[in-house]
Amino acid sequence: MSAPQIPNLLGLRGGPRSRGSRGRGRGRGGGSELVTPSQQRKDLDIQSTDTDAAVSRLSAVSLGYLDDPFASYFVTGPGTRRLPIINRGTYTRTTALDILINAFLAPHDASHPESQSPPQPKQIISLGAGTDTRYFRLRAQNRHQNLIYHEFDFPSVSTGKLRLVSSNETLANQDPAANLFVQPNKASAETPESEWGFTRTAADGRSEVLYCCHPLDLRRLPYTPSLKSLGDIHGLRDDVPTLIISECCLCYLDVDNAQDVIKWFVDRIPSLGIILYEPIGVDDPFGQMMVANLAARNITMPTVKVYKRLGDQKQRISDLGFKKTSADGGQEAEAVDRIWENWITPQEKERVDDLEGLDEVEEWQMLARHYAVVWGWKGSSGWENWKTFQQK
Amino acid sequence: MSDLDRAIAQLRACRPIPEAQVRELCHKARELLIEEGNVVTVKAPVTICGDIHGQFHDLMELFRVGGDVPDTNYLFMGDFVDRGFYSLESFLLLLCLKVRYPDRMTLIRGNHESRQITTVYGFYDECLRKYGSANVWRYCCEVFDYLALGAIVLGASTALEPSKQNVPASAASTQDDVDSDIEIEVLSHDGSIIQKFPRGKARGLIGQNNSAAKRSSSPAAKTGPPGTGASGWSRGSTGSSSGAVLCVHGGLSPLIDGVDKIRLLDRKQEVPHEGAMCDLLWSDPDEIDGWGLSPRGAGFLFGADIVKVFNHANDLSMIARAHQLVMEGFKEMFDNSIVTVWSAPNYCYRCGNVAAILELGEDGMGESAHARSNGDVNRSDGGIMKENERVLLAGPARRYRVFQAAPQDSRGMPAKKPVADYFL
Numbered sequence: 001m002s003a004p005q006i007p008n009l010l011g012l013r014g015g016p017r018s019r020g021s022r023g024r025g026r027g028r029g030g031g032s033e034l035v036t037p038s039q040q041r042k043d044l045d046i047q048s049t050d051t052d053a054a055v056s057r058l059s060a061v062s063l064g065y066l067d068d069p070f071a072s073y074f075v076t077g078p079g080t081r082r083l084p085i086i087n088r089g090t091y092t093r094t095t096a097l098d099i100l101i102n103a104f105l106a107p108h109d110a111s112h113p114e115s116q117s118p119p120q121p122k123q124i125i126s127l128g129a130g131t132d133t134r135y136f137r138l139r140a141q142n143r144h145q146n147l148i149y150h151e152f153d154f155p156s157v158s159t160g161k162l163r164l165v166s167s168n169e170t171l172a173n174q175d176p177a178a179n180l181f182v183q184p185n186k187a188s189a190e191t192p193e194s195e196w197g198f199t200r201t202a203a204d205g206r207s208e209v210l211y212c213c214h215p216l217d218l219r220r221l222p223y224t225p226s227l228k229s230l231g232d233i234h235g236l237r238d239d240v241p242t243l244i245i246s247e248c249c250l251c252y253l254d255v256d257n258a259q260d261v262i263k264w265f266v267d268r269i270p271s272l273g274i275i276l277y278e279p280i281g282v283d284d285p286f287g288q289m290m291v292a293n294l295a296a297r298n299i300t301m302p303t304v305k306v307y308k309r310l311g312d313q314k315q316r317i318s319d320l321g322f323k324k325t326s327a328d329g330g331q332e333a334e335a336v337d338r339i340w341e342n343w344i345t346p347q348e349k350e351r352v353d354d355l356e357g358l359d360e361v362e363e364w365q366m367l368a369r370h371y372a373v374v375w376g377w378k379g380s381s382g383w384e385n386w387k388t389f390q391q392k
Numbered sequence: 393m394s395d396l397d398r399a400i401a402q403l404r405a406c407r408p409i410p411e412a413q414v415r416e417l418c419h420k421a422r423e424l425l426i427e428e429g430n431v432v433t434v435k436a437p438v439t440i441c442g443d444i445h446g447q448f449h450d451l452m453e454l455f456r457v458g459g460d461v462p463d464t465n466y467l468f469m470g471d472f473v474d475r476g477f478y479s480l481e482s483f484l485l486l487l488c489l490k491v492r493y494p495d496r497m498t499l500i501r502g503n504h505e506s507r508q509i510t511t512v513y514g515f516y517d518e519c520l521r522k523y524g525s526a527n528v529w530r531y532c533c534e535v536f537d538y539l540a541l542g543a544i545v546l547g548a549s550t551a552l553e554p555s556k557q558n559v560p561a562s563a564a565s566t567q568d569d570v571d572s573d574i575e576i577e578v579l580s581h582d583g584s585i586i587q588k589f590p591r592g593k594a595r596g597l598i599g600q601n602n603s604a605a606k607r608s609s610s611p612a613a614k615t616g617p618p619g620t621g622a623s624g625w626s627r628g629s630t631g632s633s634s635g636a637v638l639c640v641h642g643g644l645s646p647l648i649d650g651v652d653k654i655r656l657l658d659r660k661q662e663v664p665h666e667g668a669m670c671d672l673l674w675s676d677p678d679e680i681d682g683w684g685l686s687p688r689g690a691g692f693l694f695g696a697d698i699v700k701v702f703n704h705a706n707d708l709s710m711i712a713r714a715h716q717l718v719m720e721g722f723k724e725m726f727d728n729s730i731v732t733v734w735s736a737p738n739y740c741y742r743c744g745n746v747a748a749i750l751e752l753g754e755d756g757m758g759e760s761a762h763a764r765s766n767g768d769v770n771r772s773d774g775g776i777m778k779e780n781e782r783v784l785l786a787g788p789a790r791r792y793r794v795f796q797a798a799p800q801d802s803r804g805m806p807a808k809k810p811v812a813d814y815f816l
Contacts (some may be wrong), residue, residue, distance in 0.1 A: 083514075285719060294814065363717055366743060367742075
């Protein structure tokens with residue numbers, strides 16, 4: 001392990017100083033000596049949003065909205081029952097991402113069964129994953145065999161997750177072929193926290209990464225000299241279709257910072273897709289109240305002030321390269337109220353409605369209109385199912 | 393000071409009263425409510441309020457804007473509890489005021505005044521948290537079963553009287569504009585006029601100007617002025633009495649074609665999952681023809697034709713109901729034949745909406761026609777005015793007061809910061 005007490009000042013050079021984000025909660029991994037208490041508190045407040053999400057997920061699971069046997073492991077105590085509109089929102093958000101991710105992972109041509117040609121490996125990079133259980137859910141469905149799954153989050157979050165996973169029989173040993181590894185963080189010398197995950201021994205005897213959690217302050221990824229190439233991050237590949245997921249993560253970053261983070265991946269991975277889930281519509285009274293309420297919790301979302309509508313979000317990822325050019329590419333966006341209406345089957349809607357009953361129809365529509373799923377892709381292969389998705 | 397007045401004082405400070413006192417209060421309230429019919433007859437003047445949902449500090453703001461009890465008569469159209477953090481204090485205060493001033497407070501039942509709904513939406517948990525047992529929740533639920541299902545407001549004037557409360561001497565006030573031709577007046581929380589809509593002769597004009605009026609924004613309602621349409625009623629003459637106003641939490645039922653049918657229901661029970669009683673508390677007006685299925689899973693949607701036929705058959709000039717969040721605080725629909733009144737500003741501490749209350753003035757014909765009939769055994773036939781045999785009944789003059797959420801630390805109230813849930 002590197003010495004945690006010596007701050008790496010180089011890491012702070014070349015940061016986005018000219019972009020006006022100076023002093024805004026950056027550089028957490030750079031040694032606590034350089035971080036003001038208020039920045040630290042802000043980071044903790046942002047991290048607390050993950051606890052919120054985990055509690056909401058457990059609430060939706062306990063009431064039967066979602067099936068997630070792992071949700072309870074990541075909530076301490078009995079959990080809190082959320083109101084029906086929050087449960088429905090958690091359900092819709094999770095289901096929307098499941099649908100897009102499943103389409104990404106599925107072989108693109110059903111007429112050619114997988115057995116005839118080796119399935120194409122794919123890669124998922126989950127930003128600010130926190131206590132997300134998606135990898136474990138995919139693994140439980142045996143859909144992790146041709147998948148490399150990465151998670152990035154604050155070192156303290158990543159370490160907390162390691163503690164939980166390594167001490168939990170189901171999480172640690174569910175896949176008998178997988179071996180838990182914990183190793184010094186190669187990606188960021190100034191981060192003392194270990195990176196960890198699961199490997200397995202491939203047919204040729206080499207060890208291959210199945211899952212890897214990277215303890216890293218994502219804000220610093222684009223500006224850290226030791227993170228120049230993809231190879232600087234353990235297990236990350238540039239030769240397979242790769243999907244970046246940001247579920248309420250990049251919205252907490254400064255606009256330019258968030259853009260640079262996405263760009264870091266765009267510049268290094270040819271076949272790349274992205275899914276963003278974040279609030280929109282902060283101009284109306286509901287949106288203004290959301291901004292004010294979250295500010296009272298010390299949570300600010302700089303990007304929502306810039307990308308206010310679905311069109312802004314599409315333009316945003318189009319500008320980052322997820323657009324139709326000579327190669328294949330494209331981008332789509334949909335608000336959560338429409339996703340509930342159009343993506344969920346009538347039978348499933350009826351099942352979900354019957355769980356609690358939902359009295360607050362107007363409030364649901366208003367709340368759900370203020371969240372969007374945005375997705376885009378670029379590259380010639382791996383995105384076939386997405387191209388036809390909206391037509392389906 | 394009586395025990396009741398002490399309880400009122402304590403609840404006004406947003407402090408719960410002891411369990412034994414709740415029990416006694418609920419007992420008294422039940423004795424009072426059991427004497428009320430399913431449809432209470434209320435004499436104007438009265439101020440009609442929509443959903444409160446446990447937003448205690450905003451209820452205090454409502455009383456500040458609308459005038460205190462007993463100076464102002466109030467009719468609350470249900471949904472006192474759930475969602476907000478002070479359902480207990482809000483409901484118990486309203487109940488105390490009902491017991492203390494039975495003829496000046498009317499409480500009717502909302503769909504949240506139900507055992508089943510309160511276990512999902514917060515009131516049950518709140519009682520458990522504040523008392524350590526479900527006893528108080530049980531006492532309150534027993535009161536819920538006795539709440540009336542609706543009210544009929546009689547003797548509302550077709551002309552607006554000068555506003556009594558909160559008129560700043562300097563600001564433009566209604567006292568400068570006693571105008572008998574005004575059918576609808578919208579005031580901000582401090583009593584200044586946001587909008588006025590004349591009756592009758594200016595009808596075509598209003599229709600033309602309506603869109604322009606809607607665009608002009610007001611200081612109180614940041615989202616733009618409320619959706620008042622032009623008046624469809626031109627029969628009103630100055631100072632005369634209007635047709636009756638039916639107040640109900642949700643709306644109409646396909647099983648109910650007359651107010652008298654409501655009077656025949658056996659209301660003293662938990663809100664059923666279906667049937668007339670359920671519909672009255674759950675239904676919503678919608679831009680459809682006839683009846684439709686409700687997205688809420690209970691009650692129905694009903695269109696303009698349903699409302700107009702019902703109003704005509706029952707000599708009503710208007711239906712006032714609550715139940716649906718309206719960002720502007722109130723919304724008149726179907727040629728002013730029905731209005732939604734919403735009285736929970738910044739609903740759930742999250743929605744950013746304003747709230748409204750509806751004031752109906754008295755017609756100046758005194759007590760001659762119909763005395764208030766709370767506890768009056770002949771109440772059930774003391775209802776609707778039929779002597780005039782009017783085909784179209786004049787709509788009452790409506791004064792809406794629009795207000796915003798109480799400031800966080802208002803008037804020394806406990807300033808617990810409410811936390812609204814978001815997807816994070």
